[in-house]
Amino acid sequence: MVTQEQIDKLRSAPVASPSLIIDGRPHATSDSMPVVSPLDGSTLTQIPFAQQTDVDTAVAAARKSFDGKVWSSLAPKARKNILLKWADLIEQHAVEIAVLGVKDNGTEIAMALKAEPLSAAETIRFYAESCDKMYGEVAPTAPDALGLIHKEPVGVVGIIVPWNFPMMIGAWKLAPALATGNSVVVKPPETASLTLLRMVELAHEAGLPDGVLNVVTGDGNTTGNALARSMDVDILVFTGSGATGRRLLEASAQSNLKRVYLELGGKSPHIVFDDCADLDAAAAAVVAGIFRNAGQVCIAGSRLLVQHSIHDALLEKITHLTQALRVGDPLDLNTQMGALNSEAHMNSVLKMLDGAAASGGQRILQDTGGFFMEPAIVAGVKEHDALFQQEVFGPVLTVTSFTDDTDAVRLANASELGLASGVWTNSLSRAHKMVAAIKAGVVHVNTYGGADNTVPLGGFKQSGNGHDKSLHAIDKFINHKTAWIKL
Ligand code: NAD
Numbered sequence: 001m002v003t004q005e006q007i008d009k010l011r012s013a014p015v016a017s018p019s020l021i022i023d024g025r026p027h028a029t030s031d032s033m034p035v036v037s038p039l040d041g042s043t044l045t046q047i048p049f050a051q052q053t054d055v056d057t058a059v060a061a062a063r064k065s066f067d068g069k070v071w072s073s074l075a076p077k078a079r080k081n082i083l084l085k086w087a088d089l090i091e092q093h094a095v096e097i098a099v100l101g102v103k104d105n106g107t108e109i110a111m112a113l114k115a116e117p118l119s120a121a122e123t124i125r126f127y128a129e130s131c132d133k134m135y136g137e138v139a140p141t142a143p144d145a146l147g148l149i150h151k152e153p154v155g156v157v158g159i160i161v162p163w164n165f166p167m168m169i170g171a172w173k174l175a176p177a178l179a180t181g182n183s184v185v186v187k188p189p190e191t192a193s194l195t196l197l198r199m200v201e202l203a204h205e206a207g208l209p210d211g212v213l214n215v216v217t218g219d220g221n222t223t224g225n226a227l228a229r230s231m232d233v234d235i236l237v238f239t240g241s242g243a244t245g246r247r248l249l250e251a252s253a254q255s256n257l258k259r260v261y262l263e264l265g266g267k268s269p270h271i272v273f274d275d276c277a278d279l280d281a282a283a284a285a286v287v288a289g290i291f292r293n294a295g296q297v298c299i300a301g302s303r304l305l306v307q308h309s310i311h312d313a314l315l316e317k318i319t320h321l322t323q324a325l326r327v328g329d330p331l332d333l334n335t336q337m338g339a340l341n342s343e344a345h346m347n348s349v350l351k352m353l354d355g356a357a358a359s360g361g362q363r364i365l366q367d368t369g370g371f372f373m374e375p376a377i378v379a380g381v382k383e384h385d386a387l388f389q390q391e392v393f394g395p396v397l398t399v400t401s402f403t404d405d406t407d408a409v410r411l412a413n414a415s416e417l418g419l420a421s422g423v424w425t426n427s428l429s430r431a432h433k434m435v436a437a438i439k440a441g442v443v444h445v446n447t448y449g450g451a452d453n454t455v456p457l458g459g460f461k462q463s464g465n466g467h468d469k470s471l472h473a474i475d476k477f478i479n480h481k482t483a484w485i486k487l
Contacts (some may be wrong), residue, residue: 002095004333007109010099011331015045018053018197020217023061024210033190033218038106038339039330040410042368047193050216055185055226058214061185062156063232065211072181077130083128083179086206087121090199097167097195101282102330105163105192106339106371107293109331115293116195120171123469124196126453127175134180139482147253148483149201154259155234157477158227160248162240163192163341164296164393170196172457172468173237175257176314178213180477185214185233187224189240191342193217219242229255237476239263239298242462259468261476263298264459265391266419268440269412270301270448271402274309276424277446283317286397288420289448291325291337291375295395296345299420299457301448303381303388305411311401315379316485318397319359319414328365339371340394349394353378356387361396383414391417405430409437418460422448443468 015035020027031049036042050058065071071079090097094117102112139147157177161170166188177184188196216223224244228236228251236258238248245262252260258478270289272282289301306314330338340346346363353361353376361376375393381388381398388398402408412421422444423434435443441458442451451457451469458467467473 037164066183087124101195108338116167123171127179163189268420419463
């Protein structure tokens, strides 16, 4: 159990200038970039700014380790034990890492602790356990042949992650990529790199062989682009915006046709029917579903769809709960909504709210130098309004009323995105019909969020084309090789 005292001690600890880790060793770069803390606008430290040559060196180290089979030829149980040790180390350093991450990206600490180091450790354990439980297959052939299907690691995996939950999302990709025997180059987000750098250090402390996991920090246009266009990266797995996702597909087409898996944005409908058994619970879930991590959550339930007859009652409850949210210092254990990740991002959210009749939505706590804003509720939003259609990725909830089930489904699906959704109803039959009708990777029923590693998370429509989490994620990182033997 973490205490405020522990956090406060770490709050003022200076942040060292990290190095890239390539081939198991610190790698010096000629350029660096500042890390600006969203808590107060101060410069925390400098991180390396990897250029094309640094990325090439990292990819070459990954290739050498893969071709040398230093990882893939270890007994599966040995790979498992190293990954389990890594998870243990992350857990042992969880408070230190969570505080470092909060200073870097502004997420409220209670959530950061759970969603970042602890969740990353849990994910690594999940896939570590798969190492010695994955079997090949024997095909149901005619008796004159034997068809064997071997699962082989693909090679060098490039991983690019966003800043909202870099460790959690990083682990969703790193853990299955490594468990299956691949080598990796990971690029953290430029505005939240520190925790992933630390995570890679701990992987080496756990015994991961040199060159198997390399990290390059820097921006998207230079560092990310160099990774995406590398002729020696076999798979690119990405979480981030749709705009970047499109550029990665182009990069693949213009380089070596590497496989590209995209987990992109969301504009998720959170639907409340008038037969909802517990309107207070629904209201609390709607508020948490949009405002945790200041709405910077891919599955944020950003579009509330509420049945006309309960619209006013629910809106009143939601407004009341939202106004009571404790917004501010992300390193206070009682804070429920922290800072936005960067000044530029905060300004883009404020701009999207410009002219909207919002309750809340102003910049606050400006005297701290940090990037804070009030949670905003915008009622009466119509299907074709920009706020209904565009991902804000900030603390903004739109409210739209519907008449019946058909209207609810129509509105829920009236988006190019299809990542997540939620439905509150007391009818089992309606719940199942909604699960079938909503075009999204996950439909939460009488709850919102909270799914664990056992189930996949992936977008429909323009929310992406891959799946993180669950054993299904493993398929991205293996080649199925057939041996066809004449008997
Ligand atoms: P972003 O696309 O701007 O950046 C994501 C990563 O891509 C960063 O590391 C960035 O440096 C890199 N990048 C940017 N341009 C690049 C390029 N040309 N080539 C290679 N790499 C490049 O996204 P963001 O603002 O960091 O993250 C927010 C977005 O991520 C939102 O749209 C959000 O919904 C989405 N997201 C999706 C999920 C999911 O699971 N589907 C989870 C979290 C966030």
